[in-house]
Amino acid sequence: MSEEKYIPKSKLAAWFDSRLPLLTLSHHLQSYPTPKNLNYWWTFGGILTFCLITQIITGLVLAMHYVAHVDHAFESIEHIMRNVNYGWLIRYVHANGASMFFLAVYIHIFRSLFYGSYKSPREVIWIIGLIIYILMMATAFMGYVLPWGQMSFWGATVITNLFSAIPFIGESITTWLWGGYSVDNPTLNRFYSLHYLLPFLIFGLVILHIWALHVPGNNNPIGIDVKKNSNETMPFHPYMVMKDLLALLLFISVFLWFVFFAPNVLGHPDNYIEANPLVTPSHIVPEWYLLPFYAILRAIPSKLGGVIFMFAAIFILMLLPWLDTSKVRSAVFRPLYKKFFWVLVFTVILLGYLGAKPPEGIYLILSRLATAYYFIHFLILLPILGRYEKTDPLPMSISDPVLDKPGVIDKIKKAASKYEGDNVSSFK
Amino acid sequence: MSKEIKPKRRDFLFTATYAIGAVGVGSAIWPLVDQMNPDSSVKALSTTEVDISSVEPGKTITVLWRGKPIFIRRRTKKEIDEAASVDLKDLKDPEKDSDRAKNPEWLVMVGVCTHLGCVPLGDKGEYKAWFCPCHGSHYDTSGRVRKGPAPKNLEIPKYEFVDNNTIKIG
Numbered sequence: 181m182s183e184e185k186y187i188p189k190s191k192l193a194a195w196f197d198s199r200l201p202l203l204t205l206s207h208h209l210q211s212y213p214t215p216k217n218l219n220y221w222w223t224f225g226g227i228l229t230f231c232l233i234t235q236i237i238t239g240l241v242l243a244m245h246y247v248a249h250v251d252h253a254f255e256s257i258e259h260i261m262r263n264v265n266y267g268w269l270i271r272y273v274h275a276n277g278a279s280m281f282f283l284a285v286y287i288h289i290f291r292s293l294f295y296g297s298y299k300s301p302r303e304v305i306w307i308i309g310l311i312i313y314i315l316m317m318a319t320a321f322m323g324y325v326l327p328w329g330q331m332s333f334w335g336a337t338v339i340t341n342l343f344s345a346i347p348f349i350g351e352s353i354t355t356w357l358w359g360g361y362s363v364d365n366p367t368l369n370r371f372y373s374l375h376y377l378l379p380f381l382i383f384g385l386v387i388l389h390i391w392a393l394h395v396p397g398n399n400n401p402i403g404i405d406v407k408k409n410s411n412e413t414m415p416f417h418p419y420m421v422m423k424d425l426l427a428l429l430l431f432i433s434v435f436l437w438f439v440f441f442a443p444n445v446l447g448h449p450d451n452y453i454e455a456n457p458l459v460t461p462s463h464i465v466p467e468w469y470l471l472p473f474y475a476i477l478r479a480i481p482s483k484l485g486g487v488i489f490m491f492a493a494i495f496i497l498m499l500l501p502w503l504d505t506s507k508v509r510s511a512v513f514r515p516l517y518k519k520f521f522w523v524l525v526f527t528v529i530l531l532g533y534l535g536a537k538p539p540e541g542i543y544l545i546l547s548r549l550a551t552a553y554y555f556i557h558f559l560i561l562l563p564i565l566g567r568y569e570k571t572d573p574l575p576m577s578i579s580d581p582v583l584d585k586p587g588v589i590d591k592i593k594k595a596a597s598k599y600e601g602d603n604v605s606s607f608k
Numbered sequence: 609m610s611k612e613i614k615p616k617r618r619d620f621l622f623t624a625t626y627a628i629g630a631v632g633v634g635s636a637i638w639p640l641v642d643q644m645n646p647d648s649s650v651k652a653l654s655t656t657e658v659d660i661s662s663v664e665p666g667k668t669i670t671v672l673w674r675g676k677p678i679f680i681r682r683r684t685k686k687e688i689d690e691a692a693s694v695d696l697k698d699l700k701d702p703e704k705d706s707d708r709a710k711n712p713e714w715l716v717m718v719g720v721c722t723h724l725g726c727v728p729l730g731d732k733g734e735y736k737a738w739f740c741p742c743h744g745s746h747y748d749t750s751g752r753v754r755k756g757p758a759p760k761n762l763e764i765p766k767y768e769f770v771d772n773n774t775i776k777i778g
Contacts, residue, residue: 334742337724338724338726338742341723341725342724344725355645355646356641356644358646359645359646359650360646361650361674361675361676362674362675362676362720366647366650370644457672457675457676457677457727458677459727460727460729460740460742461741462729463741464726464741464742478743478757481757482757483722483723483724483759484759486757538744539743
């Protein structure tokens with residue numbers, strides 16, 4: 181990268197940095213050139229890092245009080261809520277933190293879809309991001325099982341039974357996952373162990389995600405390549421750091437609103453009933469962030485087919501950099517793609533709504549249509565658009581769209597002229 | 609350089625080392641994988657005896673076996689006739705009722721939907737028998753799937769009548 185080199189300020193720093201270049205790394209992170217036109221949709225990377233760290237810290241503390249045993253798990257959650265000092269706060273932050281994490285990750289993913297951030301040369305960043313997303317879903321699912329309520333138990337039963345759809349070896353796989361013949365104590369114990377492990381794997385992948393990002397640098401709303409260390413970039417610190425912090429504060433406000441005023445609104449009341457292997461709740465729904473995939477699972481009238489389509493809906497995203505053949509990254513210059521992007525957003529939200537409804541009548545018909553459209557978008561529309569869409573002309577630099585607006589130059593000149601005569605030498 | 613390269617003694621040693629190494633790694637990993645399978649204490653709980661003397665015709669009792677609910681239903685005459693009269697061609701997973709119930713009066717099944725493992729509700733659904741609320745599978749009075757995403761009939765566990773009033777499951 182064409183950044184200015186780190187020059188140690190003291191002998192000690194030079195001594196240390198030549199042995200372990202942490203100071204060089206820190207300097208790189210601060211002076212890392214970012215496009216100056218990044219908008220607020222670019223602040224969600226920082227917000228997601230915050231979410232991950234919050235989940236790890238609150239989870240670490242909860243683990244000090246939680247008991248992973250079918251006879252004690254449910255009680256130990258109530259113990260945390262009633263007896264442990266600030267236990268209610270820590271648990272509500274952890275539980276709502278999961279929802280906030282997914283809210284942020286969905287915005288982050290759709291940001292990439294809109295601005296074409298997954299395209300060359302950023303395919304590896306995109307794929308690592310998707311692996312993080314898949315691990316997040318696994319982690320959240322196993323975490324939801326730990327309170328050992330009715331939704332925990334039956335959610336775990338339904339999801340682990342997905343594997344029984346695999347021909348021939350499916351039954352053995354589910355038995356292996358359970359450590360028995362149904363979801364029971366061995367299942368709870370291993371889920372707890374893995375729920376503790378996976379966030380650290382995610383943390384490692386986040387480092388790779390950022391590393392891969394720092395090779396080509398950020399995409400930007402215009403989507404054209406930016407010359408690094410030119411007047412088109414600004415150092416990450418303090419410019420982007422300040423912007424990220426402002427967005428983070430707003431995000432935390434929403435987060436805390438849920439924690440303090442509606443801590444259970446994103447959960448399901450049935451999970452305050454202890455797990456009972458003899459009674460299935462009349463209406464099983466997963467957490468909201470998994471609903472679109474659940475709708476796809478139920479839309480297909482075959483067990484194996486439903487499972488295949490559900491996993492395909494996730495894995496198809498891995499192929500996105502090659503399915504979208506358009507060379508233009510940003511939807512700003514793709515008049516047709518821009519429309520289809522919003523149709524896709526609507527479809528995914530619709531699938532989420534349908535996932536929460538019973539699979540019958542009009543809901544079932546709509547889920548089938550929405551599922552079909554989801555796959556058509558990626559497999560048919562994107563390759564066709566890449567070929568036939570007439571894109572708008574791209575600007576030569578990221579400054580052009582701002583400066584080219586009629587009257588902007590005059591405005592700047594006028595503003596500057598106000599200072600004529602004043603002793604503001606720095607302005608000129 | 610068109611001469612064919614003959615494998616040398618050293619290549620053989622490399623290949624042999626890789627092979628032994630792979631076996632070593634595999635045998636080290638297997639215990640780590642197999643520890644997740646059902647342990648001896650879980651396997652030990654494999655039979656249950658149930659007293660069925662108090663079950664009236666048209667009633668079902670549910671007992672727990674291997675952590676799963678087992679439905680034991682004393683069927684009415686009407687239910688038995690219905691189950692026996694179904695044309696096998698109409699079934700997704702064709703099975704005769706007489707193959708599913710040793711004694712037609714008693715139907716013993718694992719109460720776990722073959723779709724994704726929920727417990728079906730009794731006396732519900734289009735066949736007035738079992739209906740799974742999770743994803744809408746309907747089962748008939750013989751526990752055979754008639755409608756919905758479930759691929760198979762409700763499973764019949766291994767069981768036997770110890771005497772007139774007792775069933776041993778497992």
